[in-house]
Amino acid sequence: MKKFIKIALFWAFLLSSLSASGYVNAVKVPGNVAHLTPESKAWLSASFSEVTLYPQTALKFFDKTANEMNANNKAKKVKIKALYDGSNLAFLIQWNDATKSVQTKESTTVYGDGFAFQFPQNYSDAKELPYIGMGSAKRAVIVHLAKATEGVYEPNGEADVYHQVNKGNQNLYNEELKAYEQAVAQKMQKQYQRDFISEGFRSMTQIRDNANQAFMQMSYKDGFWRGVLSRTLKDTYLDLSKGAFPVAIAVWDGEKKNRDGLKLLSSWIPVKLVGISGGDKLIEDLTTPVSGDVANGEKLAVENCAACHHYKDQKIAPDFMAPNLSNIGGYATKEYIKESIENPNAVVVPGYNIKAHPNSAWYSLDEQGQRVSTMPAYDWMDEKSKNDLVAFFSSMKEEE
Ligand code: HEC
Known part of the structure; x- marks a missing residue:
C-alpha cells in the first residue's frame, strides 16, 4: 500500500509539474548534472514542457520507399525538461515510438531511432538565428546527435584496422573466430554519439578536440524513448550561460527509414536558466505570436x-x-x-x-x-x- 501511495504521488507530481507549451525552464540544482542518466532522481526537480516537432518537408530524399513511408507524417509532441548546475546543463527528452529500432553492424539498410539537440553559436538576435535544418552560412550551430545502435566501431586513437575488417575476410575459424568476434565486440561503442559544428548541409564537421564535453544516453521502455544530453554550459564553441538561449530538437524514427534530413524537427525553443538574469528579449521575440491577416x-x-x-x-x-x-x-x-x-x-x-x-x-x-x-x-x-x-x-x- 505504501508503495502504491508513493507511486500515485509520483504521478500526481509529474502531471502537476507539466508546464507551459513550447517553453523550457532549466532549473538549478545542487550537485553535478554532467552524467545524469534518463533514470536519475535529479529529474524530479524540474517539470516537463511539451514541444511539438514537425516533419521536415523541405528536402526530398533519394529513396522512394523512405519518401512513401513518411509522406503522411504529422506533428508529434515530445516532452522536455532541463537542469543546470554551476557549470553543466542537462536535458531529458521523452517521446513515444511504438517500435524500438536499433542500427546493427550487420545491415546497412536498418536505421536506428535517434535524437539531437542543436544550439546556435550566436543567438544575440532572434532575427538572425541559423536555419534550423543544419545551420547556415556564417550562422553555425552545434549539434549533439545520439542514435540507438548495437555498437559502433571506433578505430580512432588506436589506429586498429585489423579488427575493423569483415570477419569473413579474416580466415579465422572456431575458437580463433570467437576470440576475434569478442575482441571486436569489446571495441564497440554501445552508445552512438556525435558532436558537430555545422554551417549548413554538407558542412557538418565533427568536433573531436575534447573542448566540447557532451554526454548522451538513450533508453527504451514501454513504448517510450528517453534521452539525455548533458554538456558544459560554456566551452570554446558555445556559451549558454547568459540567462536564456534557443534550442532545436530533432527525432528520427528508424522504423520509417529516417536518417539525416528525414526527421521530425522543432523550431527554435527558448530555454530560460531560472535564477540567471538576461535573455528576456530573446524569449519575447521567440514567443510573441505572429500578427497579420x-x-x-x-x-x-x-x-x-x-x-x-x-x-x-x-x-x-x-x-x-x-x-x-x-x-x-x-x-x-x-x-x-x-x-x-x-x-x-x-x-x-x-x-x-x-x-x-x-x-x-x-x-x-x-x-x-x-x-x-x-x-x-x-x-x-x-x-x-x-x-x-x-x-x-x-x-x-x-x-x-
Ligand atoms: C521562382 C520560384 C520561387 C518563388 C516564386 C518563391 N520561392 Fe521561395 N524558394 C524558392 C527556392 C528555389 C528556395 C530554396 C532556396 C532558398 O533557400 O532560397 C526557396 C526557399 C523559400 C523558403 C525557405 C524554405 C525552407 O525550408 O527553409 C521560404 C520560407 C520561402 N521560399 C518562401 C517563399 C514565399 C513566402 C514566397 C512568395 C512570396 C516564395 N517563397 C516565392 C523558390 C521560389
Missing part, C-alpha cells in the same frame, strides 16, 4: 509563391522547383520566414538531392562561387503584405 496572406501566397512552392493543397508547381512549405510554420521562426521573403540569399536551402538536375537546382553560383537563391526577393512588397504572408506561412503545420 492570415486570409490575405493566403491570397498573396497563391499570387506570389504557389508558382514554385508546394504547401497544403497547393501543388501546381513542378516537383522540386522549391522546398515544400507544408510545415514551414512548425520548424521555422516567423523571423526566418520574413527573412526568406525579403532576402532569399540570406539562407540558401540546398537542392533536394545529389541527382538534382542543374536546371532545377535551388541555387545558382555567383561570381565568387557563393550560392545564391533562385527565388526572387520580395523586398518591394509593403510591410503589411509581408506580415500577412508571414502570418499565413506560420500557420502552415500539419498537426497530429
Whole structure:
C-alpha cells in the first residue's frame, strides 16, 4: 500500500509539474548534472514542457520507399525538461515510438531511432538565428546527435584496422573466430554519439578536440524513448550561460527509414536558466505570436509563391522547383520566414538531392562561387503584405 501511495504521488507530481507549451525552464540544482542518466532522481526537480516537432518537408530524399513511408507524417509532441548546475546543463527528452529500432553492424539498410539537440553559436538576435535544418552560412550551430545502435566501431586513437575488417575476410575459424568476434565486440561503442559544428548541409564537421564535453544516453521502455544530453554550459564553441538561449530538437524514427534530413524537427525553443538574469528579449521575440491577416496572406501566397512552392493543397508547381512549405510554420521562426521573403540569399536551402538536375537546382553560383537563391526577393512588397504572408506561412503545420 505504501508503495502504491508513493507511486500515485509520483504521478500526481509529474502531471502537476507539466508546464507551459513550447517553453523550457532549466532549473538549478545542487550537485553535478554532467552524467545524469534518463533514470536519475535529479529529474524530479524540474517539470516537463511539451514541444511539438514537425516533419521536415523541405528536402526530398533519394529513396522512394523512405519518401512513401513518411509522406503522411504529422506533428508529434515530445516532452522536455532541463537542469543546470554551476557549470553543466542537462536535458531529458521523452517521446513515444511504438517500435524500438536499433542500427546493427550487420545491415546497412536498418536505421536506428535517434535524437539531437542543436544550439546556435550566436543567438544575440532572434532575427538572425541559423536555419534550423543544419545551420547556415556564417550562422553555425552545434549539434549533439545520439542514435540507438548495437555498437559502433571506433578505430580512432588506436589506429586498429585489423579488427575493423569483415570477419569473413579474416580466415579465422572456431575458437580463433570467437576470440576475434569478442575482441571486436569489446571495441564497440554501445552508445552512438556525435558532436558537430555545422554551417549548413554538407558542412557538418565533427568536433573531436575534447573542448566540447557532451554526454548522451538513450533508453527504451514501454513504448517510450528517453534521452539525455548533458554538456558544459560554456566551452570554446558555445556559451549558454547568459540567462536564456534557443534550442532545436530533432527525432528520427528508424522504423520509417529516417536518417539525416528525414526527421521530425522543432523550431527554435527558448530555454530560460531560472535564477540567471538576461535573455528576456530573446524569449519575447521567440514567443510573441505572429500578427497579420492570415486570409490575405493566403491570397498573396497563391499570387506570389504557389508558382514554385508546394504547401497544403497547393501543388501546381513542378516537383522540386522549391522546398515544400507544408510545415514551414512548425520548424521555422516567423523571423526566418520574413527573412526568406525579403532576402532569399540570406539562407540558401540546398537542392533536394545529389541527382538534382542543374536546371532545377535551388541555387545558382555567383561570381565568387557563393550560392545564391533562385527565388526572387520580395523586398518591394509593403510591410503589411509581408506580415500577412508571414502570418499565413506560420500557420502552415500539419498537426497530429
Ligand atoms: C521562382 C520560384 C520561387 C518563388 C516564386 C518563391 N520561392 Fe521561395 N524558394 C524558392 C527556392 C528555389 C528556395 C530554396 C532556396 C532558398 O533557400 O532560397 C526557396 C526557399 C523559400 C523558403 C525557405 C524554405 C525552407 O525550408 O527553409 C521560404 C520560407 C520561402 N521560399 C518562401 C517563399 C514565399 C513566402 C514566397 C512568395 C512570396 C516564395 N517563397 C516565392 C523558390 C521560389
